[in-house]
Amino acid sequence: xxxxxxxxxxxxxxxxxxxxxxYSGVPTETSNVSIEIGRSFEDTWSxxxxxxxxxxxxxxxxxxKNEDSSIEVCTASCVIRGVTKGVGIERAGEAERYLHANxxxxxxxxxxxxxxxxxxxxxxxVKSLPAIVPLEMLDNNEDETKNPD
Numbered sequence: 001x002x003x004x005x006x007x008x009x010x011x012x013x014x015x016x017x018x019x020x021x022x023y024s025g026v027p028t029e030t031s032n033v034s035i036e037i038g039r040s041f042e043d044t045w046s047x048x049x050x051x052x053x054x055x056x057x058x059x060x061x062x063x064x065k066n067e068d069s070s071i072e073v074c075t076a077s078c079v080i081r082g083v084t085k086g087v088g089i090e091r092a093g094e095a096e097r098y099l100h101a102n103x104x105x106x107x108x109x110x111x112x113x114x115x116x117x118x119x120x121x122x123x124x125x126v127k128s129l130p131a132i133v134p135l136e137m138l139d140n141n142e143d144e145t146k147n148p149d
Contacts, residue, residue: 007089008102013082013110016057020118022074041100049091056103057081060111062129074124078111101134108132 042055059079066073084103089095112129119127 007087008099009085009087010103010106011053011083011085013080013107015110015114016079016081018076018078018114018118020074020076020115020122022122022124023072041103043096043099045091050088052086052089052091052095052099054084054086054099054103055081056084056100056107058104058107058111060108060115060129062115062127064124064127074119074122074127076115076119076127078114080107080111080114082107082110097135097138101138104134104137105132108134 043052044054045052057079059077061075061077063075064073065071082103084099084106086095086099086102089099108129116126116128119125
């Protein structure tokens with residue numbers, strides 16, 4: 001039986017930085033999440049333009065506030081770098097857009113897991129980031145260039 005692989009794969013990822021701070025107040029599920037996407041995508045295409053690798057950085061900053069007093073309960077920030085690969089894709093069309101969206105998706109899920117792991121042993125308990133739609137994030141930030149460092 002032959003294993004079928006996705007056209008997009010995460011081939012490497014590294015945690016660049018992570019910070020989790022607990023302040024005062026009662027933890028709530030109310031949170032304000034801001035996400036910055038490193039726009040320094042670096043694509044390398046094969047000679048026949050049917051295979052590409054993409055280096056991407058994703059930075060997440062999140063603030064959880066007390067619902068009643070709006071006092072910050074805790075904050076989290078994480079920067080992660082990774083390389084994704086697209087195989088059997090055509091350079092023409094939206095292949096690059098899908099390559100970038102998959103890179104963001106892979107790295108966001110890794111960063112989300114790191115924040116959950118770090119917050120797990122804190123007094124406020126596990127904090128999780130919401131789900132995202134990477135294609136919408138690319139569309140909303142198309143003209144912006146942000147440095148996630």
